[in-house]
Amino acid sequence: MAGAAAPKVVRLEVQRNWCKGCGICVALCPKEVLKLDEFGKVTVAEPAACIGCGRCEDHCPDFVISVEVEEK
Amino acid sequence: MLNQVVSSLRQERLPHIWCPGCGNGIVLSALVKAIHELGCDPDKTVVVSGIGCSSRAAGYLDFNTLHTTHGRALAFATGIKLARPELTVFVLMGDGDATAIGGNHFIHAARRNIDLTAVIFNNSIYGMTGGQYSPLTPVQKRTTTAPYGHLERAFDIAELARGAGATYVARATTYHAGLLKNLIVAGARNKGFSVIEAITACPTAYGRRNKLGNGLQMLLWQRDHAVTVKQAAKMSPEELRDKIVIGELYRAEAPEFTATYEELVARLAQKEK
Numbered sequence: 001m002a003g004a005a006a007p008k009v010v011r012l013e014v015q016r017n018w019c020k021g022c023g024i025c026v027a028l029c030p031k032e033v034l035k036l037d038e039f040g041k042v043t044v045a046e047p048a049a050c051i052g053c054g055r056c057e058d059h060c061p062d063f064v065i066s067v068e069v070e071e072k
Numbered sequence: 073m074l075n076q077v078v079s080s081l082r083q084e085r086l087p088h089i090w091c092p093g094c095g096n097g098i099v100l101s102a103l104v105k106a107i108h109e110l111g112c113d114p115d116k117t118v119v120v121s122g123i124g125c126s127s128r129a130a131g132y133l134d135f136n137t138l139h140t141t142h143g144r145a146l147a148f149a150t151g152i153k154l155a156r157p158e159l160t161v162f163v164l165m166g167d168g169d170a171t172a173i174g175g176n177h178f179i180h181a182a183r184r185n186i187d188l189t190a191v192i193f194n195n196s197i198y199g200m201t202g203g204q205y206s207p208l209t210p211v212q213k214r215t216t217t218a219p220y221g222h223l224e225r226a227f228d229i230a231e232l233a234r235g236a237g238a239t240y241v242a243r244a245t246t247y248h249a250g251l252l253k254n255l256i257v258a259g260a261r262n263k264g265f266s267v268i269e270a271i272t273a274c275p276t277a278y279g280r281r282n283k284l285g286n287g288l289q290m291l292l293w294q295r296d297h298a299v300t301v302k303q304a305a306k307m308s309p310e311e312l313r314d315k316i317v318i319g320e321l322y323r324a325e326a327p328e329f330t331a332t333y334e335e336l337v338a339r340l341a342q343k344e345k
Binding site for chain 2: 021024
């Protein structure tokens with residue numbers, strides 16, 4: 001990983017049954033980590049791509065997504 | 073971080089009643105993060121709300137909460153703060169709740185400069201009752217009670233609060249959720265009446281009727297129309313016409329009501345001796 005910042009571990013958790021499928025998290029994610037599944041609810045499609053910016057968590061109106069970042 | 077937020081919620085009540093894409097949950101999340109940052113003791117934290125979509129927020133919070141009557145959240149909160157000044161009191165209201173039926177309570181709480189932190193969810197409409205116009209509906213926007221476009225001018229909550237005597241006035245949008253959290257923290261730290269206006273989207277009652285798209289599109293509209301206080305200072309009134317100025321708008325020093333009341337009680341007690 002050339003030019004990568006300090007290594008960190010990102011834990012992304014989804015409380016799926018609270019999701020109403022508004023799609024805000026999917027649209028705001030800069031790395032296309034999230035997508036809506038066939039039921040229109042959020043799912044983590046690319047967990048490894050997550051940079052832990054927290055935009056999904058801050059803008060989720062339904063308390064569905066939790067982003068925890070641990071510096072290694 | 074979210075786990076922290078969820079720990080302060082009454083999880084058995086979730087998912088909440090708000091529509092998909094409604095911004096109220098973003099405001100609630102920012103409020104809880106602010107309360108955690110302030111390090112408030114949950115047993116000494118009170119959240120009072122009025123009536124309306126936004127005021128359902130109190131019911132989801134695991135603090136001391138009071139869901140009061142329409143427009144009267146500040147009246148109940150004033151009573152709580154005067155009886156127990158050591159409590160930290162947050163008041164959640166909608167735009168109609170705070171400035172229409174609750175307009176008098178709002179200006180007089182500001183005039184007294186009582187130490188309350190009011191967070192006003194401004195979605196420009198009465199969502200819960202079916203999309204009637206509120207004092208914050210912008211001119212020409214459509215509502216169920218203004219099918220040809222609204223004729224009246226809207227209030228400016230920040231100017232109203234400032235004119236009435238509030239000592240901390242700020243505004244953010246749900247797109248600027250981090251800023252919103254910071255402003256709530258600063259407002260709560262102000263010893264006096266603090267008003268934080270949160271611009272939030274009502275995609276169901278307001279967005280649909282005005283062809284503003286869904287919750288996401290309304291959120292992006294906030295991003296594109298918000299300017300910071302610093303940017304606004306360099307802009308003309310013409311340029312600012314369709315913009316939302318965000319950040320800390322006003323701060324002042326004034327005697328705080330519960331403190332002056334306590335002083336009076338102490339003075340009279342001294343006289344009796």
